[in-house]
Amino acid sequence: MVNLNVSVPSFVNLEALLTAIEVAATIAFAMSGLIEAVRRRMDIIGVFSVTFVSAFGGGTLRDVLLDRRPLFWVENPEYVWLVLVLTLVTPMLLRTRQHRLTNKLMELADALGLGLFAISGTSVALISGMPEIVAVIMGAITAAFGGVARDVLCNEIPKVFHDHRPYTLCALIGNTLFLCLHALGATPELSAGIGIATVTGLRLLSLAYHWRIPAWPPQK
Amino acid sequence: MVNLNVSVPSFVNLEALLTAIEVAATIAFAMSGLIEAVRRRMDIIGVFSVTFVSAFGGGTLRDVLLDRRPLFWVENPEYVWLVLVLTLVTPMLLRTRQHRLTNKLMELADALGLGLFAISGTSVALISGMPEIVAVIMGAITAAFGGVARDVLCNEIPKVFHDHRPYTLCALIGNTLFLCLHALGATPELSAGIGIATVTGLRLLSLAYHWRIPAWPPQK
Amino acid sequence: MVNLNVSVPSFVNLEALLTAIEVAATIAFAMSGLIEAVRRRMDIIGVFSVTFVSAFGGGTLRDVLLDRRPLFWVENPEYVWLVLVLTLVTPMLLRTRQHRLTNKLMELADALGLGLFAISGTSVALISGMPEIVAVIMGAITAAFGGVARDVLCNEIPKVFHDHRPYTLCALIGNTLFLCLHALGATPELSAGIGIATVTGLRLLSLAYHWRIPAWPPQK
Known part of the structure; x- marks a missing residue:
């Protein structure tokens, strides 16, 4: 479980929600690599x-x-097993057809992961005593470096550097x-919640409205 | 010396044998990079x-x-000296001719290194308390990542990902x-011995019979 | 501040000089990446x-x-701020024109940085108890790996491996x-001073006389 340093109120099963986002996001991140490799x-x-x-x-x-x-x-070696199962099973499914729905779901999971990993990475760096600007960068590395390494291994300039999205x-x-x-x-719950919502929301808006950065x- | 956590029986000079394999394997791994760079x-x-x-x-x-x-x-800085000497001396030799025998010897040394470094990497990870699936992957990283980094530096998709061997x-x-x-x-000696023999044997068989993975x- | 393990004589403001070189060198190293990315x-x-x-x-x-x-x-998070400001400001300036003088100044700053980071890297490794050959390599990594990573991210074979300069x-x-x-x-001051002067001097001479390594x- 990503440690958001969030104390969980007993009436909300926040931990289960975060774990669900984490699993969905790991699948989305993994699938982005799997599709490129296939x-x-x-x-x-x-x-x-x-x-x-x-x-990872x-x-x-x-x-x-x-x-x-x-x-x-x-x-959490169960995540390694998850990646192994994805590798064994999903390429077979990819061949049949690519649903528009699947793409949308993947974009949603990826946007949630972007938010969760960015804020959790920032939080982890902050707890480790990093200066603010370093914590912000560590959060971005947590969320984005997997894609950078994927593109380097596939012998391409990282998409996050030049696809202008x-x-x-x-x-x-x-x-x-x-x-x-x-x-x-602000409480950790509030600031983390608003942070994740901002990252994920901005990403979904940018996809919906085809925003570009020059x-x-x-x-x- | 690669630490295989193997107690050496006094009547077999196992340590000398492992060191000899390690030197030969390091030369083989190094030469794979040297040839690409030249x-x-x-x-x-x-x-x-x-x-x-x-x-490395x-x-x-x-x-x-x-x-x-x-x-x-x-x-073991003597291995750095070894790589330095290889860099200075072998490119001169490469120019004269490439013996078929040399190629076969290199394949053998590389296969032995694959076995030795894979099992020693797995063993090191296990001793560090890693879960089994992580230990298996760490062993594979130990044996194969040098080639991945070599290909990334040479601006190619890593051969171990797509040469289908x-x-x-x-x-x-x-x-x-x-x-x-x-x-x-099983005793460490026995399991390590069978492990190395399996990796090296499979690799040599795959070369001899031109096995392909799709x-x-x-x-x- | 790069730790050169140099005791500063009270009559020379060596520390301020080293900091000035360090800032200039970081700018030069950063600009080499900025120009490639733009x-x-x-x-x-x-x-x-x-x-x-x-x-970095x-x-x-x-x-x-x-x-x-x-x-x-x-x-030293102020260096991260420096890189951020460079990213925001200098691309605008690059568009106007590229002065011959600017190029010369950049080459000088880069050569000074090469010297400072090479010797400081060697010194740091030595203090960490590394063997000599490892310390020499660590110094070279400190000075040169930024350029290697830059070229890998830009999907090119690292220039320092094959531009033959x-x-x-x-x-x-x-x-x-x-x-x-x-x-x-020799005292740390003397050996560091001569070391930096040698690296920087050789680099500037090689640029002035268009030296090539085959x-x-x-x-x-």
């Missing part, structure tokens, strides 16, 4: 490796940079808001 | 760097993920067998 | 990420390999000289 006609080792790195790369880099152990997937930017905005609320004395610097 | 007309810095990463990348990533220090090549798969099978024997109460999912 | 029409996230990795990649890899924390940019080689020569002087009993092995 597209490149990799063998099962390649598909598993790229899927694995897409799912961000949290792993954060933990290595912060020197935290055990790693997320070492502490807001992704990491949503995370940075939400992380900053989370830190501000935290500094203003090349930097903007052309006139 | 092919790309890199300068001596590039050749040394790619050779170095091919030789796997063990280094494993140790960083497990937070073990000192790193293998820090504890069994390599990491041999390691995963042998690592799993090693863990099963360990769980069944793209995943298999096409009908 | 050239590839990345968005602001991509430009910031590549700039960040170019500036080398020191970060060294610290991860040596297991030192906090990382340089975590301990002396860069890492200058660092290796200066690091070795620094170690020799240290072993001969592909390895050299063609006849």
